[in-house]
Amino acid sequence: MSQPPAVRQPIPVGKYFLERKKISEQQLDLALKHRAEFGLKLGQSLVELGFVTEADMVEALRHQARFPCIHLTRGLVSSHVANKLGEEVSRRLRVLGLNQIAGHTTVALEDPSDVQALEELAHILATRIFPVYAEPSAIMANLDLVFGQPKKARAVPKPAPKAPIAPIALVAPAAPAPAGTLLRRVVPQAGAKKNVLTLVGEPQASVQVTESEAVPDERAVVERVRGFLQDAFAQNACDIHLEARRADTIIRFRVDGALREHSRLSSAWAGQTIACLKALAKIDLKSDEEHGAEPGAGHDGKHEVEPASGAGAPTTEGSIPFVFKDEQLELRVAITPSLHGESLVLHVVRNDPHRRSLRELGLGNEQLVQLEEALSARGGLFLVSGPPGSGRKTTLHALLAHLDAPHKKLIALEERVEREHEHVLHVKLDPHTSPAAGLRALLAQDPDVLLANEIDGRETAHVLFEAARSGRGVLSALRVSGAVETLTGLAHLGIEPYLLADTLRCVVAQRLVRCVCPDCRAPIVPDEGLRTLLGFAKDGSAFFEGEGCEACHGSGYRGRIALFEVLRITPALRHELEKGGEGVALARAARADGFITLREHGLFHARAGQTTLHEVLAATPRA
Structure with missing residues (x-):
């Protein structure tokens, strides 16, 4: 009776992590007990317990055992070899046969050092085994692609060695x-x-x-x-x-x-x-x-x-x-x-340590120039408008970072402090204190720049306008649909026209739209009805939509970008505000100064292939 071909004897990883002080002796003991209790490999237990990361495992396999580590995709899998190994064995051992060349079968495993698994594979396939490491989640996903989803029972999510969630x-x-x-x-x-x-x-x-x-x-x-x-x-x-x-x-x-x-x-x-x-x-x-x-x-x-x-x-x-x-x-x-x-x-x-600068927000070139010019003035009120979830807080903190300077004192009053700046005095609003009362108290701290999370009513609005009128830079947000609508919204909050014209410097309105998935995007020709709704004629521009793929989970979208309006208070617009002008007159004055609407900015991104026309239509009001 012929013996199964010999397999390589890989080196365990426990000593590797100990020597490099990635884990302690106590953590190794805990991982060994966990492995024995739940029937795992040592590497799996170390990752499950949060002592090492999946990236650490890759490095350990590369340096200690010299195993190749691959990024497993469907294109690397030979269905013939995978089916030769069979679904039952593949799922039980959590492996995937990739290819067979010159009497050697390449097999992806989450633990290539599993000698028993390698011997069983060599016996079943009657070839030498060339083990490679692949992420467990990728192995299971490709098993489902090759064999289909398990039908009889729904398995509890597998213990793919992903980074742990939360210590229990x-x-x-x-x-x-x-x-x-x-x-x-x-x-x-x-x-x-x-x-x-x-x-x-x-x-x-x-x-x-x-x-x-x-x-x-x-x-x-x-x-x-x-x-x-x-x-x-x-x-x-x-x-x-x-x-x-x-x-x-x-x-x-x-x-x-x-x-x-x-x-x-x-x-x-x-x-x-x-x-x-x-x-x-x-x-x-x-x-x-x-x-x-x-x-x-x-x-x-x-x-x-x-x-x-x-x-x-x-x-x-x-x-x-x-x-x-x-x-x-x-x-x-x-x-x-x-x-x-x-x-x-x-x-x-x-907790993203990278805070976006103004130039990283996605503003158009002209919009960025207008905003930076407005910020160069001393004092005044700067507002960011949009619905919840539109990225207002990200923009507010980009403005705050732009105004930061060694000779200034900056204070931010927020219900929850999620983004911390090194040179900013962050103050958490007491739940039993109104925002207006909190702002009044902070004015005694002599700030040069004051950030308030949101204007929640008349009292807060008046406190902020008075602070800006005294020469301080004031940043805040308002839940309105657009930049011009922000002006009329402030009037409805009881802000006098002269105060509005004299104090407000700039309004940034924004929306978030989904990006077309780059892996499955395809060109489309918009029909006349869609073009009519969006207000543009057929001009030969190319537009794209996602067809849906594994990378975007079939949605056709992956990631989001922001659409912006930047309304700088120019002399012409200030004149309209002083007269108590209504929305139409204010919009006309803004357009005369080169104001770009949310929809126009959205169509720019759609023509660039970054988002779809349907996203632009859903997210932006018609001017």
Whole structure:
């Protein structure tokens, strides 16, 4: 009987990380225990626990074991070789056959040092094995492309060695525990990095769950939470919605401003999932227990949550700090009761150390020149307008950074401090203090530049105008649709025409639109109806739309860009303001000075192939 071909004997990675002081002896011991408990490879456990990153693993494999590391795409996979290995073996070992040349089969593995797996592969294929490393998520995604999605049972998200989410050790119960015990099962993980959380659950590919289970296993619940959170982060979602419906709970991600469905949870899963998120956010669950409900109950029909009435139901809030791929993040959790149970919104706050300058915002060349000229004047009010989620805060902080200078004192008053500047005095608004009162108090601190997060009413508007009139530079935002509309909006807040004309320097209005996916964009010819709605004639310009691909999750869009209006208060416009001019007269004066509207800026980006005409139409009012 012939022996299977010999395989290479790779070198383990534990010593590699110890020698380079990437991990401590204590962390290695924890990883070894975790590996034994959950049946993982050592590298998987190190990544799962947050002690090393996936990039660290790549370097370890390159330097310690000299394994090739590839970026796995569908074009590298031979269906013949993959099918020869078979779906059952491929999914069980989490490997993918790539090609077969001169008696050697190249196989992608998440752990090329797994000697037993290599020997089994060599025996099945009767060839020598050339192991290469590929990201586990890429292996699983390509397995689904080759063999299709598993049909019989929906697997709990696999333990791809992605960077951990948020530090938690889960003590597995001998039998499924009720939802209320999940909070008590969550305990701090010894030896983990400070202020970093890791969700540790049952990671084996053989663990399968179905939505029909009445009481899901706790470890499977944590794996499910880990799975959809990591998917959301990988897709760059800004919000994660868990919405209670009559039959189930739907999970949706807001990506590039649009919601897309990710998955659905049955009643039993929804209660456990909500309890897990409450535990991570350290939200007090006593109110649930006082009403005789398990934490997260109210979705199974036994503890129906009364629908809100009047001004709306109270919302419970908390937060979960964590690290994803070496990036410090925070999940802000807002929970509210609805007709069929509790619904959650998880808002992702990214601590981006790179603050955009004015030149990086995406302003047109003429708009940038106008804005910089306005900012060169001493004092005055600068406003940024647009709806929530339009990027106003990013623009405000770019303006603040532009005005920063060693001889100036800058103060920023905000409800939440998300962007910190080194030379700015950041002040968090007391929730029991009105913005106007807070601003008055800060004026005693003798600022040269003052930033207020938003004008929330007449009192705040008057305080800011008086501050700007005294020679200070003042930055703030207003929720109106456009730059010209900002002028009429201020008049409605009771700002006198003379004060408006004398104090206001510039208004920036903005919107965010989705970008065409560069991987699947294709030229289109807009029909006459669309051109009419957008107000332009056929001019031979090329326009593009995305057809939908894996990179954009079938949406045709990837990323967003900003559209801008920059309205500088010129002498002609100041004259109209002093006369108390209305919207039409103000718009006419602005156009005479070269004012570019949001729609015109959007059509410029559409002609450049950066966004679609439908996005421009949806985001901009017609001038």
